[in-house]
Amino acid sequence: MRAVLHIAGAFLAAASAVRGLSYALPAGFPVSILASSDCKMPQNFNVSQLVVWEPATANPNQNDTADFVFTDSDTGIVTPCHKNASSINVAWPGDAPRYACDNPLVLFIWQSGKLLMIEQACPETSGSTKYEASGSLSPGFQCEPTDPTLPMGEGFLCVSVDQNMAGKFTSLQPAPPPPAPPSGSSTS
Secondary structure, X not given: OHHHHHHHHHHHHHHHHHOXXXXXXXXXXXXXXXXXXXXXXXXXXXXXXXXXXXXXOXXXXXXXXXXXXXXXXXXXXXXXXXXXXXXXXXXXXXOOOOEEOOOOOEEEEEEOOEXXXXXXXXXXXXXXXXXXXXXXXXXXXEEEEEOOOOOOOOEEEEEEOOOEEEEEOOEEEEOOOOOOOOOOOOOX
């Protein structure tokens, strides 16, 4: 009888954790981790203070930049995020470039005026397969041209019209494994 009550309690805790999500749990997701108080599923996020710089076509510096603050009040993550000439692409070759925020549990893709946010779900749980939630925003911008004499050169400095944008995570998928280091590089 106690085993049945324990299973029923775990099921109710898992059902409660799934309520309110904008995505379905993928096949193979270990539902049992939802009963853990350590597992807070990403649901909503905010992006604030988004500023991007886009180079002009004739500018030899073609490294665009993006800076913003990511907040997920459900999981308690608040982290600055940056993309610039020294940012490291953590995606597999051929995939859309992904960049880690200061908190490496949060990644983003900045492409064609769209910001895709990616957050690792329940990182404190054990298991070989990690899962990541994702959701996107298409911010509007107010842009001003930059002077060609500035270090970054000619381009456009753009500030998001909405300085605090709310987004929803709409997908949960297994995280891709990290890319293998390039041949000839040392991992030690």
